Amino acid sequence: MTRWLSKNLIRIYAALAFIYLFIPVAYTMAFSFNDSGKRNLIWQGFTFKNWLNPCGAPEVCTALGNSIKIGFLATLFSTILGTMIAFALGRYSFRGRNTTNLLIFLPMATPEIVLGASLLAMFLNLGINPGFWTTVIAHVMFCISFVVVTVKARIASLDPKLEEAARDLYATEWQTFRRVTLPLVAPGIAAAALLAFSLSFDDFIITNFNSGTVNTFPKFVWVSSARGVPAQANVIGSAMFLIALAIVISAQIYSSAKARRLQKKH
Amino acid sequence: MANHPDAAKTGDLKLSSITKSFGDFLAVDDLDLVIPKGSFFALLGPSGCGKTTTLRMIAGLEEPTSGKIYLGDTDLTDTKSYRRPVNTVFQNYALFPHLTIFENVAFGLRRRGIKEVKESVEKVLALVELAHLRDRKPTQLSGGQQQRIAVARAIVNRPALLLLDEPLGALDLKLRRQMQIELKWIQTEVGITFVHVTHDQEEAMTMADTIAVMNEGRIEQLGSPADLYENPKTAFVANFLGQSNFIKGTVESTSGADQFVNLQGTRIAIPAARNSSTHKSLLVGIRPEKFRIHNVGDATTGNKLEGGVVTDISFVGVSTQYQVEMPWKQELMIFEQNDGGAPNLRKGDAVTLSWEPHFTFALDGDEDVKSGLAGVDGE
Numbered sequence: 001m002t003r004w005l006s007k008n009l010i011r012i013y014a015a016l017a018f019i020y021l022f023i024p025v026a027y028t029m030a031f032s033f034n035d036s037g038k039r040n041l042i043w044q045g046f047t048f049k050n051w052l053n054p055c056g057a058p059e060v061c062t063a064l065g066n067s068i069k070i071g072f073l074a075t076l077f078s079t080i081l082g083t084m085i086a087f088a089l090g091r092y093s094f095r096g097r098n099t100t101n102l103l104i105f106l107p108m109a110t111p112e113i114v115l116g117a118s119l120l121a122m123f124l125n126l127g128i129n130p131g132f133w134t135t136v137i138a139h140v141m142f143c144i145s146f147v148v149v150t151v152k153a154r155i156a157s158l159d160p161k162l163e164e165a166a167r168d169l170y171a172t173e174w175q176t177f178r179r180v181t182l183p184l185v186a187p188g189i190a191a192a193a194l195l196a197f198s199l200s201f202d203d204f205i206i207t208n209f210n211s212g213t214v215n216t217f218p219k220f221v222w223v224s225s226a227r228g229v230p231a232q233a234n235v236i237g238s239a240m241f242l243i244a245l246a247i248v249i250s251a252q253i254y255s256s257a258k259a260r261r262l263q264k265k266h
Numbered sequence: 267m268a269n270h271p272d273a274a275k276t277g278d279l280k281l282s283s284i285t286k287s288f289g290d291f292l293a294v295d296d297l298d299l300v301i302p303k304g305s306f307f308a309l310l311g312p313s314g315c316g317k318t319t320t321l322r323m324i325a326g327l328e329e330p331t332s333g334k335i336y337l338g339d340t341d342l343t344d345t346k347s348y349r350r351p352v353n354t355v356f357q358n359y360a361l362f363p364h365l366t367i368f369e370n371v372a373f374g375l376r377r378r379g380i381k382e383v384k385e386s387v388e389k390v391l392a393l394v395e396l397a398h399l400r401d402r403k404p405t406q407l408s409g410g411q412q413q414r415i416a417v418a419r420a421i422v423n424r425p426a427l428l429l430l431d432e433p434l435g436a437l438d439l440k441l442r443r444q445m446q447i448e449l450k451w452i453q454t455e456v457g458i459t460f461v462h463v464t465h466d467q468e469e470a471m472t473m474a475d476t477i478a479v480m481n482e483g484r485i486e487q488l489g490s491p492a493d494l495y496e497n498p499k500t501a502f503v504a505n506f507l508g509q510s511n512f513i514k515g516t517v518e519s520t521s522g523a524d525q526f527v528n529l530q531g532t533r534i535a536i537p538a539a540r541n542s543s544t545h546k547s548l549l550v551g552i553r554p555e556k557f558r559i560h561n562v563g564d565a566t567t568g569n570k571l572e573g574g575v576v577t578d579i580s581f582v583g584v585s586t587q588y589q590v591e592m593p594w595k596q597e598l599m600i601f602e603q604n605d606g607g608a609p610n611l612r613k614g615d616a617v618t619l620s621w622e623p624h625f626t627f628a629l630d631g632d633e634d635v636k637s638g639l640a641g642v643d644g645e
């Protein structure tokens with residue numbers, strides 16, 4: 001018995017950990033099939049109704065659309081700006097580089113509630129009404145730090161000899177960047193963009209301060225949670241989860257198929 | 267293979283008073299060097315003596331603090347590295363990890379806008395015998411294969427000059443010997459000037475036509491491998507290339523081509539051409555394998571030193587190594603081939619040493635006999 005236990009301890013532990021992690025997800029998914037009417041708190045029977053009509057609840061798809069739009073714009077701007085900052089910090093030495101490095105960390109270390117409140121104060125002082133664009137600006141601001149840190153790590157792991165080799169092999173500065181540096185840093189930039197999108201999509205606190213009357217998906221869920229979240233919110237949450245899962249799995253399959261193809265060739 | 271746009275402009279590589287300093291540190295110190303077109307040239311020296319820095323300046327990856335670099339009549343000093351008809355094989359190869367072997371090799375040709383890439387790349391892959399790996403990524407290759415791809419990626423461009431920065435440093439001994447032969451063969455095959463940096467004296471001697479021995483940012487001596495070995499001009503060179511016995515002596519007289527030297531009380535002859543010093547006090551150098559060892563009283567030819575006592579004998583297969591203590595309390599090292607020529611000796615036996623005068627070399631008496639030894643030990 002103890003032998004069996006010691007042999008399988010790690011498996012049992014892993015299983016428990018997974019159960020712990022996935023119970024909320026499973027709960028969300030299960031309740032997306034609940035024939036609930038208005039309040040989605042008690043199981044009242046199985047139905048596909050919610051999945052067939054995800055925009056059924058008032059506002060839910062407007063909020064989702066806003067979240068996607070804001071997420072997309074915030075990702076675009078923060079990835080471009082953050083990548084440029086990361087190159088500047090990772091590749092060039094200039095006065096104030098260390099200070100910049102430190103300041104980049106600041107938004108990550110500051111409590112969101114403080115950031116959100118002070119941003120709102122700033123917008124109001126400037127006479128800007130909070131709305132869609134103030135939300136985008138706020139999101140770009142906190143996403144940039146994460147992009148810089150992610151991309152900079154990738155740049156730091158890049159062997160400068162590779163760029164020298166490119167220059168030695170007749171590549172101009174631009175060609176070196178385009179053909180060697182960028183492709184090698186690209187996985188880092190992609191990871192940073194995904195991170196930025198999920199941070200933006202997920203954000204509630206800063207958004208709540210700075211979005212005025214514009215509704216986002218987290219805001220919608222928060223507001224409706226007082227009355228019981230409609231099952232459509234579960235549908236959208238589950239769908240997001242499944243899409244992300246599908247992307248990860250197909251990436252895995254693609255890369256292992258590619259590896260197998262290479263193996264076979266030789 | 268595609269011709270290089272600058273192929274016509276090739277010629278000898280000339281470094282003229284090249285200096286490179288990093289802050290107050292002089293990495294390369296007023297270097298003058300001519301590397302003849304088509305030669306296999308080795309830059310040999312201990313770690314940190316400025317070999318890589320010199321190569322990087324030739325490649326255009328580092329800017330000289332002062333001095334000029336010429337290829338034939340063209341001044342390359344201010345030319346961008348991507349405009350120089352020079353390619354480098356980097357120490358750790360620096361193959362592009364995101365590109366296939368084929369695309370790695372094609373990189374230089376594509377950047378120069380050459381159309382018939384396929385044929386050239388396939389030809390050079392065949393030359394290094396790795397055509398079957400063309401679709402792999404660099405990480406899927408062994409160290410030796412990566413090394414050959416790095417060479418292929420450079421020579422496919424038909425540069426006027428190929429720079430190799432310790433290209434064999436990462437390989438094990440057996441593979442290194444094999445690659446030395448292969449590189450030498452490739453060089454004769456393509457006829458490109460090779461500048462090969464190494465701190466392995468054996469590698470430099472077996473591969474190069476000409477060796478420049480570098481020390482602390484300067485060239486100590488330049489010559490053919492045999493010339494450097496037989497007639498070193500400094501203790502550093504003598505120690506860096508092989509082993510030497512140094513004995514202090516003073517010049518007594520010169521008659522014609524011969525010089526007579528008082529070597530710790532014994533009068534010996536050396537050819538005047540073998541003395542690179544003008545001073546009276548000398549450091550006389552004799553390589554261990556040049557000595558012959560005799561029982562006392564046996565007939566000898568050439569120079570002779572008497573009164574030695576064997577203090578140690580070690581048998582190493584092809585030869586036997588003796589330590590002999592001389593009357594002036596100096597230990598000399600003698601290597602004898604195990605061909606039956608040497609007498610049977612035991613520790614404590616009294617012996618006489620002899621050698622041919624033309625195997626002697628003489629240096630300034632104030633040379634440091636230990637110079638260059640640290641570099642050898644350090645490797």
Ligand SMILES: Nc1ncnc2c1ncn2[C@@H]1O[C@H](COP(=O)(O)OP(=O)(O)OP(=O)(O)O)[C@@H](O)[C@H]1O
Pocket residue numbers: 288291292293311312313314315316317318319320465
């Ligand atoms: N970028 C740099 N900044 C400061 N010092 C440098 C720099 N590059 C090289 N040096 C110094 O210049 C000297 C020569 O360096 P170099 O790399 O040319 O040596 P090397 O002969 O190639 O040595 P090794 O055999 O170890 O490769 C060294 O003392 C090194 O510390």
Ligand SMILES: [Mg+2]
Pocket residue numbers: 317318319431
């Ligand atoms: Mg070096």
